[in-house]
Structure formats: structure tokens, C-alpha cells
Amino acid sequence: xxxxxxxxxxxxxxxxxxxxxxxxxxxxxxxxxxxxxxxxxxxxxxxxxxxxxxxxxxxxxxxxxxxxxxxxxxxxxxxxxxxxxxxxxxxxxxxxxxxxxxxxxxxxxxxxxxxxxxxxxxxxxxxxxxxxxxxxxxxxxxxxxxxxxxxxxxxxxxxxxxxxxxxxxxxxxxxxxxxxxxxxxxxxxxxxxxxxxxxxxxxxxxxxxxxxxxxxxxxxxxxxxxxxxxxxxxxxxxxxxxxxxxxxxxxxxxxxxxxxxxxxxxxxxxxxxxxxxxxxxxxxxxxxxxxxxxxxxxxxxxxxxxxxxxxxxxxxxxxxxxxxxxxxxxxxxxxxxxxxxxxxxxxxxxxxxxxxxxxxxxxxxxxxxxxxxxxxxxxxxxxxxxxxxxxxxxx
Ligand code: GLU
Numbered sequence: 001x002x003x004x005x006x007x008x009x010x011x012x013x014x015x016x017x018x019x020x021x022x023x024x025x026x027x028x029x030x031x032x033x034x035x036x037x038x039x040x041x042x043x044x045x046x047x048x049x050x051x052x053x054x055x056x057x058x059x060x061x062x063x064x065x066x067x068x069x070x071x072x073x074x075x076x077x078x079x080x081x082x083x084x085x086x087x088x089x090x091x092x093x094x095x096x097x098x099x100x101x102x103x104x105x106x107x108x109x110x111x112x113x114x115x116x117x118x119x120x121x122x123x124x125x126x127x128x129x130x131x132x133x134x135x136x137x138x139x140x141x142x143x144x145x146x147x148x149x150x151x152x153x154x155x156x157x158x159x160x161x162x163x164x165x166x167x168x169x170x171x172x173x174x175x176x177x178x179x180x181x182x183x184x185x186x187x188x189x190x191x192x193x194x195x196x197x198x199x200x201x202x203x204x205x206x207x208x209x210x211x212x213x214x215x216x217x218x219x220x221x222x223x224x225x226x227x228x229x230x231x232x233x234x235x236x237x238x239x240x241x242x243x244x245x246x247x248x249x250x251x252x253x254x255x256x257x258x259x260x261x262x263x264x265x266x267x268x269x270x271x272x273x274x275x276x277x278x279x280x281x282x283x284x285x286x287x288x289x290x291x292x293x294x295x296x297x298x299x300x301x302x303x304x305x306x307x308x309x310x311x312x313x314x315x316x317x318x319x320x321x322x323x324x325x326x327x328x329x330x331x332x333x334x335x336x337x338x339x340x341x342x343x344x345x346x347x348x349x350x351x352x353x354x355x356x357x358x359x360x361x362x363x364x365x366x367x368x369x370x371x372x373x374x375x376x377x378x379x380x381x382x383x384x385x386x387x388x389x390x391x392x393x394x395x
Contacts, residue, residue: 016135020364021372024348028358039385041373042358044180046246046328048298050283054245057286061279070278072270073262074101074254078281081288082254086237089213089292091225092256100262101284102269103276105210105240105253109136111265112236112255113172116204117142121171126157127366128331130180130208142171146366151333154322155182159193170203178211181331181365181372183306183324185215188223195230204234213244213292215326216303233258241280243328245287245295250280302328305375305382312386313373316393328376331362335369337393343368355388 024042031038049055061067073079079096086092102108113136117123123137126147134144147165149155162173175194177185186194198205205227212219228235236257242248253276255265275281287295306324313321318336334347344361348371351357362370375382 012139016138017131019135020131021360024358024360027352031352031356031358036356038352038356038358039381039388040358040377041375041385042360043374043376044243044329045248046243046298046376047378048246048301050246050250051287051295053290053294054241054247054250054283054287058250058279058283061282066278066282068278070101070275070281072275073266074099074275075278075281075285078285078288081285082239082256085288086256090219091222092228092237093225094256097259098256098262100255100266100269101276101281102253102255103273104251105208105238105242106132106136107251107269107273107276108238108240108253108255109133109206109208110139111269112204112206112238112257112261113137113140113142114268115261115264116140116236117171120169122167122169123172123174124162124165124170124203125174126155126161126176128155128179128181128362128370129174129366130176131364133174133176133208137172145170148366149182151320151322151367154184155179155331156184156186156190157194158186158190159197162194163197166197166201166203170201172204172206173198173201174206174208176208176210178215178324178326180211180327181329181360181362181370182322183211183327183329183331184322185217185325188220188226191220191223191227192230195227195235198234199231202234204236205231206236206238208238210238210240210243211327212239213295214299214302214328216299216306217325233261236261241284241287245284246298247280247283247287250277250283252276252280252284302375305377305379306330308379309373309375309382309386312382313389315386316390319393328374330373330375331365331367331370332373333367333370338369344371347371351389351392355392357385357388357392 117140240253321332
């Protein structure tokens with residue numbers, strides 16, 4: 001006879017919310033599969049196919065039988081290539097032993113948080129924030145502390161924003177530039193000031209640089225190198241192949257940091273996932289070693305699409321929207337178009353119901369009068385979506 005004792009789940013299951021970005025994306029996909037004509041501005045992934053250079057390397061990996069375990073922290077040549085790419089692109093001093101290859105950027109964050117935080121620690125996260133950051137801190141037992149940035153500065157996560165939230169329990173200060181969803185990049189002086197703050201607080205400055213190779217202006221010469229000089233082993237990076245090379249499904253990311261942190265995170269990973277997919281590691285290696293100019297067409301396309309989408313949004317009366325410095329999101333403010341008591345969730349739901357336009361409610365990023373719109377979609381779909389938004393707000 002089947003036992004009627006209820007299944008008891010761990011409290012952490014209830015404490016962690018599922019990813020809202022992934023949830024909206026899944027709903028848009030479900031509607032499309034059911035034959036609905038959805039304009040998907042939710043998807044945080046390039047609409048482009050993975051370029052030939054990484055794709056061919058993946059095919060070659062399968063054909064040559066590179067389909068077994070790699071060392072848990074990643075293939076040695078990929079660890080070396082990640083370190084070399086950060087020297088080439090940002091002047092940073094990392095060697096292969098400072099690089100851990102993970103199953104995507106989220107997994108790199110997991111490794112860093114688990115290796116640095118424990119119960120009682122605090123992680124300072126400027127807002128608006130990618131919804132995964134606070135949940136990752138919680139998974140590691142730490143408390144996420146939100147530091148609201150100002151819409152008037154396009155949400156620059158500066159020292160002035162972060163400092164009031166730093167305490168003697170601060171273990172990690174999170175920096176996500178270009179920001180998801182704001183698209184903002186900090187100036188060299190602002191980066192120096194943040195690095196100095198983290199150094200004074202004895203905290204790790206964790207740079208999630210997922211969109212750092214998708215900036216519309218070149219990275220300021222030497223700015224990140226200076227942060228590393230200021231912070232030494234407290235400068236840690238979590239990065240990803242997903243957005244730069246349209247490789248979201250391949251799941252390859254990395255963490256860069258001091259050897260002891262990387263060794264610790266590698267030990268955790270060895271018990272959780274072993275290594276990132278061997279085939280995907282070969283694809284990421286080819287992408288990292290290729291001339292970055294090979295992929296600049298995607299960045300140019302995102303920049304043009306972002307300009308067009310922002311222009312279209314600003315044409316809607318009462319809508320405000322900052323200009324992104326990189327990435328592929330806009331985070332417009334609809335406060336003047338919301339009904340009494342209405343928040344971003346009901347606005348996003350109404351847009352999806354009435355116009356079949358998928359967006360992510362700003363409340364998931366800490367700002368309930370905003371929506372996040374991704375412009376990683378074709379010009380034609382952007383025009384169609386803008387036409388639907390105009391119609392929706394004309395009512
Ligand atoms: N990072 C992307 C986003 O913000 C993909 C979904 C996710 O991983 O959250 O939409």
C-alpha cells in the first residue's frame with residue numbers, strides 16, 4: 001500500500017524563486033508553438049545562429065571523438081584561452097590556473113558564491129538587477145542587499161549607490177556592466193571608485209561581464225586592469241560564451257579569480273557536474289581564439305536595433321527610456337502610462353494577452369514601473385512589436 005506520509009522538501013526549495021526571464025521566454029515559446037503570432041521581446045538571447053567558427057569546431061569535436069570527460073575545471077587549452085582573451089580584450093593578468101570552465105555563466109556565479117559566501121554574509125546588488133543574482137546569493141546562504149540606482153543616471157551602479165549598503169558583513173559587491181537590463185557601462189573613474197570601495201570593505205568585487213564584448217564603444221583602455229591592481233585577489237569575474245557568440249544552448253561559461261577560489265569552486269563543481277560539455281568547450285575555444293573582428297557584425301546589428309527600438313518607444317507619449325551602452329536590452333519606464341494600482345506584471349500580462357508582445361515585468365529586476373524589452377530580434381519583428389505597442393497605448 002502506498003504510504004500517505006507527505007513528501008517533505010527542503011526549505012531551500014521554497015526560498016528560491018524560479019527564473020522569471022526563463023519563465024516569460026517559455027510562455028512565449030508555448031504560445032508560438034500553439035500557432036500564436038508572438039513578438040518576443042523577452043528573450044535574453046541572440047536571434048542569430050551560432051557563427052560558423054564555433055559551430056564547425058563543435059562538429060569537429062564530435063567527429064574526432066572528443067566526447068569524453070575533460071578535467072573537471074575545464075580543458076587546459078580552454079582555461080589558457082580564457083585567460084589570454086581577457087589579457088587581449090581588457091589587459092587583465094590571469095593565467096590558466098585562474099580560470100574555471102563552467103556549464104554557462106549562471107554556473108560560474110554559483111561556483112563563486114558558494115566558494116566565497118556563507119550564512120550571515122551579505123551580497124550587495126545594485127538595482128535594477130538580473131533576477132538570478134539575489135537567488136544565487138541565497139543559494140549560498142548569504143543575504144542579498146539591494147542598492148537602488150537612479151533612473152536619472154540610467155541606473156549607474158556607482159560608489160555613491162553602493163556605499164550606503166556596505167557593512168562589515170559585506171562579502172561580495174556585484175558589478176554587472178554592461179548591465180542587464182539597463183545596458184549601462186561605467187566610466188574608468190567610476191570603476192576605480194567602486195574597486196576602492198570593495199578593497200576598503202575587504203569584499204570581493206564580482207564583475208559579471210556577460211555583455212562586455214557587446215559594447216557599442218570600445219572598452220576604456222586599462223580601466224579593468226586598474227580595478228585588478230586595486231583589488232588584487234578580490235577581483236573576480238563570471239563570464240559566458242552565450243551572448244557574445246550566440247551560444248546560449250551550448251552552456252559554456254567561466255570564472256576568473258585567485259587560484260585558491262578557483263580550486264575551491266572546481267572542487268565543488270567536480271562533485272556537482274564534473275566538467276562542462278567537452279564538445280561545447282571546443283566550440284568556445286575556437287570562438288575565444290578567433291579575431292574578435294569576426295563577430296563585430298552582431299554588435300553593430302544590436303547597436304542599430306537598440307537605437308531603433310528606443311526611438312520607437314520614445315514616440316509613445318509618456319514613455320521614458322535611457323540609451324544602452326551595450327548588451328541587447330532596454331528598460332523603459334511606463335509609470336505615466338500605468339493605471340491606478342497597476343504594476344509591471346499586469347502591464348506585461350495585458351501586452352501579451354491583447355497584443356501578443358512578450359516582455360519581462362520590471363518588478364523582477366527591482367523596478368515595478370518598468371518593463372524589460374530585448375532587442376535581440378530582427379528589425380522586422382522590432383517594427384511589428386513597436387506597431388503593436390503604439391496600438392496598445394493609443395487605446
Ligand atoms: N540571461 C538572459 C536574460 O536575462 C537569459 C535568461 C536567463 O538566464 O535569465 O534574459
